[in-house]
Amino acid sequence: MLEVSNLVVEFRQGGRSLRAANQVSLSVRQGETMGIVGESGSGKSVLCRTILRLLPTPPAFVRSGSVRFGDVDLLTLTEERMREVRGADIAMVFQNPMNALNPVWPIGDQVSEGLRVHKGLGQRAARDRAIELLKQVGIPSPELRVDEYPHQWSGGMVQRAVIAMAMANQPKLILADEPTTALDVTIQDQILALLMDLQHAAGMSLVLVSHDMAVVAETCDRVAVMYAGRIVELADTRTIFRDTRHPYTLGLMQSIPRIDAKGERLEPIQGAPPNLSTLPPGCPFAPRCRFVQPECRAIDVTLREISPGHFSACLFPERVDGSMS
Amino acid sequence: MVLFDYIVGRLLQMIPVIIGVSLIAFVSIHFVPGDPVEIMMHGRATPEALAAAHAKLGLDQPVLVQYWRFIVNAAQGDLGNSIIQNANVSKIVGERLLPTIYLLVTSAFLAVVIAIPLSVVAARRADQAADHVIRLAGIVGFAMPPFWIGILLMLLFGITLDWFPISGYGRDFIDRLHHLFLPSLTIAIFLAPILVQSLRTAMLDVMTAEYIEVARAKGLGPWRILVKHALRNALIPVTTILAVNIGWLLSGAVVVEYLFSFPGLGSLLVRAVGYRDYPVIQGLSLVFAVLVLAVNLLADLSYMLIDRRVLKA
Amino acid sequence: MTELGQSVASSNRLLRELARWPTTLRIGIGLMLLIVLAGVFAPLLTPYDPYAQDFGSALLPPNWAHPFGTDNFGRDVLTRVLYGIRVNLPIGFFTTYVPMVYGVALGAFAGYFGGLFDGLLMRILDITVAFPFLVLIIVIVAVLGPGVQNIYIAVFLTAWTMYARLARAEMLVERGKDYVLAARTLGYGSLRIVLGHGLPNIINSSIVFSMSDFVLNIMLVSGLSFLGLGVAPPVPEWGAMIAEGRDFIFDAWWISTLPGLAIVLTGTALCLIGDGLAQRLGERRHALL
Numbered sequence: 001m002l003e004v005s006n007l008v009v010e011f012r013q014g015g016r017s018l019r020a021a022n023q024v025s026l027s028v029r030q031g032e033t034m035g036i037v038g039e040s041g042s043g044k045s046v047l048c049r050t051i052l053r054l055l056p057t058p059p060a061f062v063r064s065g066s067v068r069f070g071d072v073d074l075l076t077l078t079e080e081r082m083r084e085v086r087g088a089d090i091a092m093v094f095q096n097p098m099n100a101l102n103p104v105w106p107i108g109d110q111v112s113e114g115l116r117v118h119k120g121l122g123q124r125a126a127r128d129r130a131i132e133l134l135k136q137v138g139i140p141s142p143e144l145r146v147d148e149y150p151h152q153w154s155g156g157m158v159q160r161a162v163i164a165m166a167m168a169n170q171p172k173l174i175l176a177d178e179p180t181t182a183l184d185v186t187i188q189d190q191i192l193a194l195l196m197d198l199q200h201a202a203g204m205s206l207v208l209v210s211h212d213m214a215v216v217a218e219t220c221d222r223v224a225v226m227y228a229g230r231i232v233e234l235a236d237t238r239t240i241f242r243d244t245r246h247p248y249t250l251g252l253m254q255s256i257p258r259i260d261a262k263g264e265r266l267e268p269i270q271g272a273p274p275n276l277s278t279l280p281p282g283c284p285f286a287p288r289c290r291f292v293q294p295e296c297r298a299i300d301v302t303l304r305e306i307s308p309g310h311f312s313a314c315l316f317p318e319r320v321d322g323s324m325s
Numbered sequence: 326m327v328l329f330d331y332i333v334g335r336l337l338q339m340i341p342v343i344i345g346v347s348l349i350a351f352v353s354i355h356f357v358p359g360d361p362v363e364i365m366m367h368g369r370a371t372p373e374a375l376a377a378a379h380a381k382l383g384l385d386q387p388v389l390v391q392y393w394r395f396i397v398n399a400a401q402g403d404l405g406n407s408i409i410q411n412a413n414v415s416k417i418v419g420e421r422l423l424p425t426i427y428l429l430v431t432s433a434f435l436a437v438v439i440a441i442p443l444s445v446v447a448a449r450r451a452d453q454a455a456d457h458v459i460r461l462a463g464i465v466g467f468a469m470p471p472f473w474i475g476i477l478l479m480l481l482f483g484i485t486l487d488w489f490p491i492s493g494y495g496r497d498f499i500d501r502l503h504h505l506f507l508p509s510l511t512i513a514i515f516l517a518p519i520l521v522q523s524l525r526t527a528m529l530d531v532m533t534a535e536y537i538e539v540a541r542a543k544g545l546g547p548w549r550i551l552v553k554h555a556l557r558n559a560l561i562p563v564t565t566i567l568a569v570n571i572g573w574l575l576s577g578a579v580v581v582e583y584l585f586s587f588p589g590l591g592s593l594l595v596r597a598v599g600y601r602d603y604p605v606i607q608g609l610s611l612v613f614a615v616l617v618l619a620v621n622l623l624a625d626l627s628y629m630l631i632d633r634r635v636l637k638a
Numbered sequence: 639m640t641e642l643g644q645s646v647a648s649s650n651r652l653l654r655e656l657a658r659w660p661t662t663l664r665i666g667i668g669l670m671l672l673i674v675l676a677g678v679f680a681p682l683l684t685p686y687d688p689y690a691q692d693f694g695s696a697l698l699p700p701n702w703a704h705p706f707g708t709d710n711f712g713r714d715v716l717t718r719v720l721y722g723i724r725v726n727l728p729i730g731f732f733t734t735y736v737p738m739v740y741g742v743a744l745g746a747f748a749g750y751f752g753g754l755f756d757g758l759l760m761r762i763l764d765i766t767v768a769f770p771f772l773v774l775i776i777v778i779v780a781v782l783g784p785g786v787q788n789i790y791i792a793v794f795l796t797a798w799t800m801y802a803r804l805a806r807a808e809m810l811v812e813r814g815k816d817y818v819l820a821a822r823t824l825g826y827g828s829l830r831i832v833l834g835h836g837l838p839n840i841i842n843s844s845i846v847f848s849m850s851d852f853v854l855n856i857m858l859v860s861g862l863s864f865l866g867l868g869v870a871p872p873v874p875e876w877g878a879m880i881a882e883g884r885d886f887i888f889d890a891w892w893i894s895t896l897p898g899l900a901i902v903l904t905g906t907a908l909c910l911i912g913d914g915l916a917q918r919l920g921e922r923r924h925a926l927l
Contacts, residue, residue, distance in 0.1 A: 054541055087544035094542075099535035104557045114543040165543070345765035356781050464913065467850075468905025470857040472864050473880060473898035480891055576772030580861050584884075594773065595865050598780040610777045614768040 001205055002028040002051070002173055007065030009043075009050050009229075012058060018276040020046040022229040024065070025303070028173065033199065033206045035220030035237070037213055037252060039273045043229040044209045048175045052092060053082050069173075087114040091166035093195075095178040097159035101150040107161050108134070108146030114168045133164040137194060156187035160194065167198060173205045180215065192219055213252045217241060225249045228274045228284035231303055235310040245306055245317035247289045283315065291319045331629065335622055344396075346614040351395045353610070354603045355388070364601050365408050378408050382604065395607075404608035409600050414608040418590065422612070424494055425589035428512070428578055431505050433567055435513035436520055441556065443517070444524035449551050451529060459525075463518035471577045475511040475584045482507060492586035508585045512577045516570065523566050527559035534558075561628070568624030572617050663914020669907035677723030686714040688721040688874045697890045707892040709882065711872075715893060718874035719900045725875045727904070729786065730856040733793040734848055741801025742837070742844050748802065749809025750832050759802060766799045775858065776867065784867045789859060800851065801844050808840035842919040849912025853905040860901060876901050 009021040021043045028034045036044045049055045051067050053074065067074040074085065091114075094100040101110055111133055112126035121129065127146065134142035137160040150158055159179065166174055176195060180188040196219055199206045210216055216223050217237060224234045225248060233246035244250045251269035271288035280287065286296040296315055303313045314320060354361050362378045363370070370378070379385050382405065383394055398405065404414035447459040483491035495504040531537065532555055540550045567574075579591030586592065590609060597605035676683060692712035700707040706715035748756040766774065778792035809832075812818060821831045860877025862868035869875035871882060876897045883894025 052542055054538055083544045083546060085544070086542055092539075092542040094535065094539055096535060100539045102534075102536045102540070102554050102558070104561075105553075113540075113545070117543065117545055117549070162539075165539075341761060342764045342768055345761065346768050349765065349769075350777075353777055353781050358782070464909040465902060465906050468853055468902050468909055470860060470864075470877070470898065470901055472861060472877075473895070473901065476880065476884065476887065476894050476898070480887065480895065484888065572767065572770040575770035579770070579772050579776070580865065583865060594776060598776060598865075598867065601780070603780075606777055606780055610769065610773060613770055613773045617768050617770060 001030050001070070002207075003066075003068040004047070004051070005066055005068070007047070007050065007067065008063040009046055009055070010061050010063050012061060016277060019229050019279075020060070020276065021050065023302070024226075024229075024231055026224050026231060026234060028205050028207060031199075031203050031205060032222065033196070033208060033220045035216035035223040036207060036209045036226060037211065037216050037223060038226035039211060041273050041276070042226040044211075044226055045177055046229075047226070048092065048177050048207065048209060051175060052086055052090060053077075054092075084118070087166075087171070088118045088169045089171055090173045090175065091169065091171040093159075093163055093166050093174060093176040093179045096182045097155055097162050098150065098182070100162050101158060103150055106147045106149060107153065107158075111146075111161055111165045111168060114165065118169050129168070130164075133168055134161065136167070136198070137161070137164040139164075155183055156191065159183060159187075159191055163191070163195065163198070167202070170202060171204060173207065174199070175207045175209070177209045178211065179208070181211070188215075195219075212256075214256045225252065228279065229276060230284070230313060231311070232285065232313040233311065234303070239310050243310070245310065245312040245320055246314045247291050247320050248285050250320055251288075283313070291316065293319075332626065335625065339618055339622070342618065343615075346618075347396050347399060347611060348392070350607045350611040350614070351392050354607060357603065361601075361603050362408070365603060381406060382408070399608075399611060404611065405604045407602055407605050409602045410605070414604050417593070417605060418608050418612055421588060421590050421593050424587065425578060425582070425591065427501070428505060428508060428582070428587065428589055429571075429574060431502075431509040432512035432516065432574065432578070435509050436516040437563070437567075439513055439517040440520035440524055444521045444528065444559075445548075445551055445556060447521065447525045448528040448532070448555070449547060451525075456525075459521065463521050466514060466518040469515070470580075471511055471515040472580045472584050474514050475508070475581055478507050478511055479585075494588050504587075508581045508587050511581050511584075512574065515577050516574060519570060519573075520563060520566065524559055524563055527562050528555045531555040531558045564624055565628055568621050571620040575613060575617065658918065660914045660917045662910045663918060666907050666910030666912075666914055669903070670911065673723060673904055673907060674727065676720055677727060680717075680720040680724065684714065684717040684720055686717040688713065688718045689872055697886065697893075699890070700892055700896075706896040707890065709879075709893045710886055710890070715879070715896055718879060719876070719897050721874040722876045722879065722897065722900060723904075725869060725873060726856055726860065726901075729789070729859050729869075730852055730904075733790065733797065733855040733859065734852045737794055737798035738801050738844060738848055738851075741798030742805040742841065743833075744798065745802035745805030745807075746809045746832050746836055746840060749806040750813055750828065750836060756806070759806070763799050763803055766796055771796070772858065772861065775862065776865075779862065779867050784862075784870070786869055789862060789868055793855070793858070797851070797855070800847065804843050804847060805840050808843055809836055812836050812839050846912055846916045846919065849908050849915065853908045856901060856904060856908075 004027070005025045007021055007024040008019060010017050010019050024043070024047060026034070036047065038044050046055070046060075050060075050062060051069075051074065062075055065075070069085070069090065074082065077085070101107065108127060108130035112121065112130035115121045115129055116126050131142045131146050134146060139145060139157060139160055145153075150161075153161070159182075163179070174195075179195065180191050183191060192215065195206065195208075208216065208220055220237050222234070222236045223240050224231045225240070225246065226232065227248045233240060233244070233249045235243075235245075240249060241253065244253065248269070255268055269288060270290075274284050274287070280297065282295075282297040282299055283289070283301045286292050289296065293316060299315060301313045301315055303311045306312050306317050357364065360375075362375055362382065362384065366375065366378065376385075383391050386394070395405070402415055404418065406412070407414055407417060410417060443459050443462075447456045450456045479491045482489045489507045490504050491507060493504055495501040528551065532551075537550060537554055540554050545553075575591070578589065579594060581587070582589045582591035583595045590612065594606065594609050594613075596602075597609065690713065692708075694712060695704075695708050696710055696712040698704055698708040698712075704714050704716065706719060708714055709718070744759060748759045769777075774796055775789070775792045778795060779788050782788040782791060813836075817835060818831060821835050826835075856876075859868055860875065860880070863870075863875050863877035864881045866881065869878050871878050879897040880894045883890065883892075883897070886893055
């Protein structure tokens with residue numbers, strides 16, 4: 001349904017350039033939840049924004065690749081045609097709910113704005129629909145609250161409104177960019193559960209971006225792990241957790257606190273995230289890798305299928321072993 | 326209650342300024358070289374008449390007593406008497422206050438009406454040809470003196486086309502609006518460049534906000550985003566800009582009122598200066614200053630009200 | 639290094655600096671040079687005398703002999719506009735830059751020292767900005783009497799406040815920076831710190847503002863003359879010319895409209911310089927106020 005292939009996105013500013021997404025390929029199937037995990041700066045958000053073509057050019061340039069949605073390549077659409085896709089076929093949920101709504105307009109107005117633009121709904125119909133949508137995302141007495149302003153609501157409630165806003169046109173795909181990161185821990189699960197419920201009810205696909213392996217483990221069918229603008233491992237959730245075949249994925253998993261593992265120490269990944277403008281040759285993760293070999297610093301790595309449906313960009317996937325630490 | 330404390334605080338802050346302002350207004354007459362009363366009477370008064378006028382103006386009293394009487398009377402709305410017009414200054418000034426306020430309101434309104442579309446286009450096409458043209462027009466507009474703008478408008482709309490009257494004030498509401506149009510347009514053209522510039526900057530600032538990206542993700546077009554999501558947020562600082570420039574607006578109004586023979590405070594000031602009518606000049610300078618202070622206070626208060634709604638005070 | 643080498647090096651520096659000028663700055667300075675030259679060489683540019691009256695050719699509309707027409711006394715309007723450069727530019731210059739000198743100095747010291755001096759200065763500023771600028775000037779001129787000399791006094795009394803405000807605000811920021819602290823630990827005197835170390839860092843905003851101020855002062859003086867409180871006829875001052883022409887607006891539009899072009903052109907040149915300077919000096923506030 002969504003098929004990203006060999007996507008390369010560069011940022012150029014004042015003669016310098018860096019690759020924020022490098023040879024990214026992934027597909028999202030009908031009704032599937034695809035998780036994208038990685039540290040900040042790994043290219044997850046750039047990927048989402050490139051799919052919706054939200055990045056301003058300059059500084060962002062798509063160097064190569066395609067984003068096929070249904071039977072069109074989104075990257076070749078005119079801006080006008082692209083606007084008909086945004087919010088209608090593909091919608092997005094943002095990280096920081098408090099910044100995602102315009103402070104000077106009522107919430108209901110913003111929730112239904114997409115309907116007015118895409119479906120040409122009138123003032124009244126839009127307001128009624130906004131109330132309905134707010135009810136769907138679990139806002140109590142929405143008919144009273146539809147005309148309130150963002151600052152009158154809590155962060156969790158505003159995020160529900162932002163989700164309602166994304167659902168307004170019943171899109172086929174929702175891109176959720178760290179939808180729970182800015183929220184209180186107690187609220188996070190509720191919001192995730194809401195997203196999953198809505199997804200299953202509507203049968204739509206969901207791309208869930210997160211830096212948190214635990215969140216992805218609970219919710220996603222398949223997971224893509226990103227590092228330094230590349231996908232380094234991709235598999236279904238079960239496989240990626242049971243049979244990890246990339247040292248970075250392993251590092252991410254070992255930094256999750258686990259209730260069942262008493263006395264086990266959390267293992268932070270050594271070193272700092274790479275600087276994308278000065279990447280070393282070879283595997284970008286080599287400087288931080290526990291299993292590093294001399295070849296890793298010389299040979300360029302690509303994503304390879306190591307078993308059916310399981311992809312890894314590690315040169316020595318068989319060496320990756322969680323028990324070694 | 327926060328609001329109440331704020332208002333009281335602001336009023337208390339204004340007290341030293343009001344005292345200073347009244348001092349300047351009062352003291353001015355004492356710097357007149359020679360005897361102000363003699364100048365006012367244009368040297369045609371008998372010594373007895375001079376003495377009587379001195380007594381009437383209280384100029385025979387010690388200076389401190391004079392100042393005390395000046396502020397006590399001013400606080401009660403009595404600004405003294407005009408020897409030349411043989412009338413109470415408060416009455417003379419009072420008649421002229423409302424026309425000037427109407428003029429300010431219509432000018433500010435027209436300026437905003439002119440500035441909004443221009444700044445929206447400039448922000449939408451930032452650093453492109455349209456933006457450069459608007460910016461250059463702004464610079465040229467800023468360099469045009471208001472009295473000259475007024476003369477051009479008079480020639481075009483008043484004389485050549487004969488659509489609008491070029492002097493006076495009018496009798497009923499519609500007639501007044503008709504008379505107000507050209508002077509207001511003059512001040513508006515004079516004010517618009519500053520508004521366009523600050524609105525454009527404010528909108529470009531807003532355009533970097535996250536909710537603008539959200540709006541794009543909803544599939545909104547660039548014009549809709551600019552007009553609906555950026556303009557309203559950018560208009561908030563504009564209230565402040567208008568208030569900060571109220572002195573500037575009033576300065577323009579003085580010249581424009583004179584040019585269009587508009588019966589407001591500005592033309593009264595110019596006339597009073599011509600006649601050396603010092604009590605009227607004193608009273609007017611006080612009224613002008615209080616007007617500026619009041620507008621600034623109002624703007625602060627309204628901004629605070631908006632602010633509370635927007636920024637969750 | 640030889641003298642020649644030095645002058646080559648410095649001329650290279652000059653060329654490099656010129657290469658970095660924004661377009662607006664170049665156009666503005668070019669225009670301004672033309673205006674100044676036109677004022678200096680006015681007698682060579684026009685065969686007429688700005689004062690000589692010739693009733694035989696009064697109120698002639700613009701034509702080849704008189705591109706801007708003639709006024710009610712038969713004087714060539716273009717000639718008077720050109721000679722007006724000699725009147726308006728110097729007044730505008732002095733009313734801008736004299737107050738700037740002590741305004742910036744007062745503001746810088748107030749910002750550096752704070753305390754009573756600063757408090758007093760701020761109160762004076764609050765009071766002066768409470769009056770619309772033109773009203774304050776008119777009241778002072780009304781008290782002292784019309785004329786150029788009294789305009790100077792009125793402007794010198796009031797116009798420094800904007801510069802003091804700007805310089806004070808900038809100095810408050812600079813005061814806490816390391817280089818000021820370093821200068822203090824070296825035992826430098828306050829005078830040296832404020833003028834030698836602080837001033838170069840705070841002057842840019844005032845320089846940029848002075849361009850707008852220059853425009854406003856040209857308008858102020860011509861405005862006062864227009865109201866009959868400034869330069870008196872028959873001196874060829876732009877505002878006075880516009881005022882004189884106002885009586886003939888029904889039959890001779892050119893007398894009052896065309897001199898205004900001189901004000902607009904000069905003002906535009908100054909604004910362009912201000913805009914360019916703002917870019918070149920990296921000032922956040924862009925031209926116009």
